[in-house]
Amino acid sequence: MTKESDKASFKAPHMAVDIAGVRFKNPVMTASGTFGYGLEFSNLMDLNSIGGIVVKGLSTAPIKGNPPPRVYETPSGMLNAIGWQNIGATEFVARKLPVLMNYDTNVIVNIVGFELDDYLEVTRFLNDCPGIKALELNISCPNVKKGGFHFNKDPKDTYTITAETKKASPRLPLWVKLSPNVTDIAEFAKACEDAGADALSVINTFVGMAIDVEKRRPRLRFMTGGLSGPAIRPIAVRMVYEASRAVKIPVIGIGGIASTEDALEFLIAGARAVQVGTANFYQPDISQRIALGLQEYCRLRHIEDINELVGSLQPYE
Amino acid sequence: MLDKKVKVKAIRELGADNYLLTVNTPEQARLVRPGQFVMLKCVEDLAENPLLRRPFTIFDIHRSSRSGKPAGLDLLIKDVGVGTRKLVQTRPGQLLDCLGPQGHGFQVAAEMRNRVQLAYLVAGGVGIAPLFLLAQSLLTHGIRPVLFYGGASAADLVLRENFERLGIECVYTTEDGSFGERALVTQPLAQYIRSYRGKNIRMYGCGPWGMMKAVHLLSIENDIQCEVSLEARMGCSLGACLGCVVQTRDSRGEEQYLRVCQDGPVMNSRLINWNTVPL
Numbered sequence A: 001m002t003k004e005s006d007k008a009s010f011k012a013p014h015m016a017v018d019i020a021g022v023r024f025k026n027p028v029m030t031a032s033g034t035f036g037y038g039l040e041f042s043n044l045m046d047l048n049s050i051g052g053i054v055v056k057g058l059s060t061a062p063i064k065g066n067p068p069p070r071v072y073e074t075p076s077g078m079l080n081a082i083g084w085q086n087i088g089a090t091e092f093v094a095r096k097l098p099v100l101m102n103y104d105t106n107v108i109v110n111i112v113g114f115e116l117d118d119y120l121e122v123t124r125f126l127n128d129c130p131g132i133k134a135l136e137l138n139i140s141c142p143n144v145k146k147g148g149f150h151f152n153k154d155p156k157d158t159y160t161i162t163a164e165t166k167k168a169s170p171r172l173p174l175w176v177k178l179s180p181n182v183t184d185i186a187e188f189a190k191a192c193e194d195a196g197a198d199a200l201s202v203i204n205t206f207v208g209m210a211i212d213v214e215k216r217r218p219r220l221r222f223m224t225g226g227l228s229g230p231a232i233r234p235i236a237v238r239m240v241y242e243a244s245r246a247v248k249i250p251v252i253g254i255g256g257i258a259s260t261e262d263a264l265e266f267l268i269a270g271a272r273a274v275q276v277g278t279a280n281f282y283q284p285d286i287s288q289r290i291a292l293g294l295q296e297y298c299r300l301r302h303i304e305d306i307n308e309l310v311g312s313l314q315p316y317e
Numbered sequence B: 001m002l003d004k005k006v007k008v009k010a011i012r013e014l015g016a017d018n019y020l021l022t023v024n025t026p027e028q029a030r031l032v033r034p035g036q037f038v039m040l041k042c043v044e045d046l047a048e049n050p051l052l053r054r055p056f057t058i059f060d061i062h063r064s065s066r067s068g069k070p071a072g073l074d075l076l077i078k079d080v081g082v083g084t085r086k087l088v089q090t091r092p093g094q095l096l097d098c099l100g101p102q103g104h105g106f107q108v109a110a111e112m113r114n115r116v117q118l119a120y121l122v123a124g125g126v127g128i129a130p131l132f133l134l135a136q137s138l139l140t141h142g143i144r145p146v147l148f149y150g151g152a153s154a155a156d157l158v159l160r161e162n163f164e165r166l167g168i169e170c171v172y173t174t175e176d177g178s179f180g181e182r183a184l185v186t187q188p189l190a191q192y193i194r195s196y197r198g199k200n201i202r203m204y205g206c207g208p209w210g211m212m213k214a215v216h217l218l219s220i221e222n223d224i225q226c227e228v229s230l231e232a233r234m235g236c237s238l239g240a241c242l243g244c245v246v247q248t249r250d251s252r253g254e255e256q257y258l259r260v261c262q263d264g265p266v267m268n269s270r271l272i273n274w275n276t277v278p279l
């Protein structure tokens, strides 16, 4: 080995990414609803080791959620119908956020609501709270009967809610989390960009269903639920690829990520960063391991800056 | 609570698809309180199905034969599906992912202050699991446990000799009459409650939902405090996914979903809305 290559292999790769003017020390975050309010995992991993934590979807007032059973495991994945149960934004800001702020990682708040006004109210409240780095607008959660859902049925409605919420958050960057339950994800991605979204989170869960054949009733009391986990990964990679080609704003890849290699697929497909979801449940320190794994991947291949990987998909000759 | 890779020390078949799995894990064993559980998965490829870890109550603390110090955990596992099948097929030396001890256990120390003298422990089948550590803990606090243990058949009443070795009174029932009284476990329980004249008594139950509900109703009728250990499908066991909830009602009648993994698995039976089954 020559001296130069020795030096190159020891140089720590640049892992930081920028999303709408906010610096993330590395492109790994945890996905909303799969990491609680972050603190639940503080004994099991180093929260400082990841770029960010997206906390459970918050509404202004607490929401009770759906009756159980709420989760059911399916091949390489799971269905959930939690129904937006959360402690409310006020309680989060008073009790959880001050503790989370002691960690050197970015806190992003996922927001939920039944009506447009619910979204605007919680957005205005959070926009004034120090310690939050961005808002992630969840218009795609399939688990609540009224509201929410229709904002992602028609790109025009997606445009409206994005534009209105953006106005209500002059300080904080607004990410919009897209539903995969659409025919053309690019169309929705463009609607969000046109409406002023600062980034896109792609994707939320797929609507699914499982049936107990003995009792002939749905496995979830809510009937349908959101499918997550490795089972959805190939579709998620495809959607990230399509969305990132359709817009200029950063895309954050989500869906079934459980290893470094999975995260790399998303980055190469066009994601600026990734979120790890369901895998946190069965391997609580997986996000930390992926952050380390990405660094190792870059180091071994002499990739100086992780951003070089973003959208670096190569065509066949 | 710790997340450890633990080694299978022994696995013993108990009959009727039940197994006693012993794992080496001194650090976790030292932390255990009665009623707590661990989340287990075989250490293989992370992507191996089933993905999610499975919850199991800690039946007993396994002690080193030399020093007598906590060395591991004894877990009672009934083979009912894919996840449990993989676990009962493990061999000594194999590694498991083990997260725990998790959850809110029985409130034994608090009961001592209430001068409780007698405790009725009620188990249905594999619901026996949390009651062995509880029985030992009650005994050290000077509270006399009586075990009511019911199952479909004699073979389902596993590990009863462990309770007998504690020298406590055990009442058995089976649905087919193959062992003990041919009855539901709540029938002798009701008789014992009726014939007991003392006041400071507690009830503890674990088993199928219908059985626990019947135990709860008896506790209400007779004005006895009762704790039950609940089951629910779990995602994380960390209180993060909100997948494992049970519907509860507080003293003002306010309804709320509490997490079986963190607010339970042991809860006061009066909190629970017994009309909504969580599984």
Ligand SMILES: Cc1cc2nc3c(=O)[nH]c(=O)nc-3n(C[C@H](O)[C@H](O)[C@H](O)COP(=O)(O)OP(=O)(O)OC[C@H]3O[C@@H](n4cnc5c(N)ncnc54)[C@H](O)[C@@H]3O)c2cc1C
Pocket (backbone or CB within 6 Å): B037, B050, B054, B055, B056, B057, B058, B075, B076, B077, B078, B079, B080, B081, B082, B083, B084, B085, B126, B129, B130, B230, B231, B232, B233, B234, B260, B265, B279
């Ligand atoms: C706090 C807690 C403590 C438990 N302690 C023990 C124990 O000490 N010993 C023991 O054998 N079992 C215990 N269980 C139940 C055990 O976790 C389940 O039997 C196991 O998760 C089933 O996994 P599986 O993949 O084999 O079954 P699956 O293939 O997923 O399902 C097979 C059957 O098991 C039932 N089941 C699935 N998940 C659960 C669950 N979480 N709880 C109850 N039933 C379930 C299903 O309804 C179905 O009928 C406990 C459960 C909880 C929540």
Ligand SMILES: Cc1cc2nc3c(=O)[nH]c(=O)nc-3n(C[C@H](O)[C@H](O)[C@H](O)COP(=O)(O)O)c2cc1C
Pocket (backbone or CB within 6 Å): A031, A032, A033, A034, A056, A057, A080, A082, A084, A110, A138, A141, A177, A203, A204, A205, A227, A228, A229, A230, A232, A254, A255, A256, A257, A275, A276, A277, A278, A279, B235, B241, B242, B243
């Ligand atoms: C139990 C559970 C709860 C979730 N709650 C939310 C939520 O509150 N808001 C949201 O935007 N997404 C929520 N999601 C979706 C995840 O953030 C993520 O988009 C999805 O699970 C796909 O990623 P995964 O396959 O890595 O889990 C939830 C997912 C699960 C499994």
Ligand code: FES
Pocket (backbone or CB within 6 Å): B233, B234, B235, B236, B237, B238, B239, B240, B241, B242, B243, B244, B245, B259, B260, B261, B262
């Ligand atoms: S299992 Fe996830 S909150 Fe209880």
